[in-house]
Amino acid sequence: MPIPARFLTIPLLALALAARATAADAPAPYGPVPTQDQLHWQKMEQYALICIGLNTFTGNEWGYGNEDPKIFNPAKFDAEKIAETFQKSGLKAIILVAKHHDGFCLWPSKYTERSVKNSPYKNGKGDIVREFADACKHHGLKFGIYLSPWDRNQPTYGKPEYITYFRNQLKELLTNYGPIFEIWFDGANGGDGFYGGAKEMRHIDRLTYYDWANTWKMARELQPNVIVWAPIDCTPTPPDVRWGGNENGIAPETNESVVTELAGGVKGAWWIPTESNVSIRFGWFYHADQDLMVKTPAKLVQLYFYSVGRNSTFLLNVPPRPDGLIDPHDVDSLLGWKVLLDRIFAKDVAQGATATASNTRGDDARFAPGNVLRGADDAYWATDDAVTTPDLTLRFAQPTTFNVVDLGEYIALGQRVQGFTVEAFVKGAWKEIAKATTIGHRRLLAIPRDVTTDQVRLHITQSDAAPVLSHFRLYEAPLPILEEAGLRAR
Ligand code: FUL
Numbered sequence: 001m002p003i004p005a006r007f008l009t010i011p012l013l014a015l016a017l018a019a020r021a022t023a024a025d026a027p028a029p030y031g032p033v034p035t036q037d038q039l040h041w042q043k044m045e046q047y048a049l050i051c052i053g054l055n056t057f058t059g060n061e062w063g064y065g066n067e068d069p070k071i072f073n074p075a076k077f078d079a080e081k082i083a084e085t086f087q088k089s090g091l092k093a094i095i096l097v098a099k100h101h102d103g104f105c106l107w108p109s110k111y112t113e114r115s116v117k118n119s120p121y122k123n124g125k126g127d128i129v130r131e132f133a134d135a136c137k138h139h140g141l142k143f144g145i146y147l148s149p150w151d152r153n154q155p156t157y158g159k160p161e162y163i164t165y166f167r168n169q170l171k172e173l174l175t176n177y178g179p180i181f182e183i184w185f186d187g188a189n190g191g192d193g194f195y196g197g198a199k200e201m202r203h204i205d206r207l208t209y210y211d212w213a214n215t216w217k218m219a220r221e222l223q224p225n226v227i228v229w230a231p232i233d234c235t236p237t238p239p240d241v242r243w244g245g246n247e248n249g250i251a252p253e254t255n256e257s258v259v260t261e262l263a264g265g266v267k268g269a270w271w272i273p274t275e276s277n278v279s280i281r282f283g284w285f286y287h288a289d290q291d292l293m294v295k296t297p298a299k300l301v302q303l304y305f306y307s308v309g310r311n312s313t314f315l316l317n318v319p320p321r322p323d324g325l326i327d328p329h330d331v332d333s334l335l336g337w338k339v340l341l342d343r344i345f346a347k348d349v350a351q352g353a354t355a356t357a358s359n360t361r362g363d364d365a366r367f368a369p370g371n372v373l374r375g376a377d378d379a380y381w382a383t384d385d386a387v388t389t390p391d392l393t394l395r396f397a398q399p400t401t402f403n404v405v406d407l408g409e410y411i412a413l414g415q416r417v418q419g420f421t422v423e424a425f426v427k428g429a430w431k432e433i434a435k436a437t438t439i440g441h442r443r444l445l446a447i448p449r450d451v452t453t454d455q456v457r458l459h460i461t462q463s464d465a466a467p468v469l470s471h472f473r474l475y476e477a478p479l480p481i482l483e484e485a486g487l488r489a490r
Helices: 010-024 036-044 054-058 079-088 128-138 160-176 212-222 288-293 297-306 328-344 369-373 479-484
Strands: 046-050 093-099 142-147 182-184 191-193 200-202 227-230 241-243 258-262 266-271 274-279 313-317 354-357 391-409 417-426 429-436 443-463 468-475
Touching: 036 227, 036 313, 046 142, 079 093, 079 128, 079 328, 093 128, 093 182, 128 142, 142 160, 160 182, 160 212, 212 227, 274 297, 297 313, 297 328, 297 443, 297 479, 328 479, 354 369, 369 391, 369 468, 391 417, 391 479, 429 443, 443 468
Parallel strands: 046 093, 046 313, 093 142, 142 182, 182 227, 227 241, 241 274, 274 313
Antiparallel strands: 191 200, 258 266, 354 391, 391 443, 391 468, 417 429, 417 443
16 A cells, blocks of 8 residues: 655655656657658568660660660560569559650650650559559559669760759659658669760769759659668668668668768768668569579568568669569469468467566556567567666477577667567576567567477676567478578487
């Protein structure tokens, strides 16, 4: 029973009030935190990129800028069908390459003749951007745009006038096609090209030439919820999302969403998580001789673990053929990938366990360890501010078998954890079964051996601030899938 206030001396009263305040307070945010749009973006986890353009018809990866728009004719192109396949594959959005480095526009831009309007596709009446925007809407996918900053066709490329041209095009795309969730500004910039017949090298200063600060300001005015993607070695202005640093779809094992330095030596602290991009094929554009090199469903599972499972998102490029269709090899891989992911994550065996912890913030039920099992968006386990290396134990009524660990921080309050271990109680002793560094939005670990136990313990070994954990899930994945994916030694 609480002691009535009138019996407390002044210092004791202050202490009692302070204790009550601690119990009620949620942890303060640590460092930079994501915006609502960044949070929604991170939760999408996986989405597609589509490269189709003049390269699809020439066999090139980078067009020089002098190709004839008349070669563009994907006669059987059907955005609805592609969106349907992607939706069935578990992808949440499509980012369309609306203009690649060769300058050809997949929409009838009023600022250039180099577009679908001068191609035989639908007798010049087609608009691939519109068709994808509509199809995404019909299939519950979000829609994004890649607009290449480098334009090897434009005579003005490298001069100040080009920036106006580029912004005009971006404005068309951000005005006429409904909500755009992400815009992608490729880091490949400047070099040789056609440039209206000049056929020369044009180098730009990628830190200053595009004046990204003002372009992104315009973009955000037109699309307040847009996520701006850019490689941070190309800009002194913080984008919302950055390139993960390779095109293999693999995020670093230690993956921080907070960045403290941008290009040009600009110092600060920003929430800029990574996106991990890769093509389902060897190249970004379709080439028939790569039909037998399409990534297998198991390989895609591996990349999912190495991107989404390392606090990143997974951007998977799937390029249509010259007839506009997605090749059956790619379709089979995508659908097969979804089947494998569904099998792996079929049942969270941690559900039903009892959770206890070495510390719970203010002993307050709102921050109880059991919250990590609830799967609720706003529930989390948190500790007192001074406790940065706590344990959380799950106890099962029956011996339980698992081989995949799935952890998440409540990143709305910042990324904190720098190191953790997972232990299982086996034959009367705690045994370490997994160990890693960062967690962030999601950390997936396939453990080297199936474990059967009635107790599992998460030990946070290092954290920048008191940890705030949103989920702790355990799965028993079919062994052949983990082996085939290279996530488990055979
Ligand atoms: C790269 C580009 O150069 C490729 O052609 C492709 O568009 C890929 C997504 O980004 O940097």
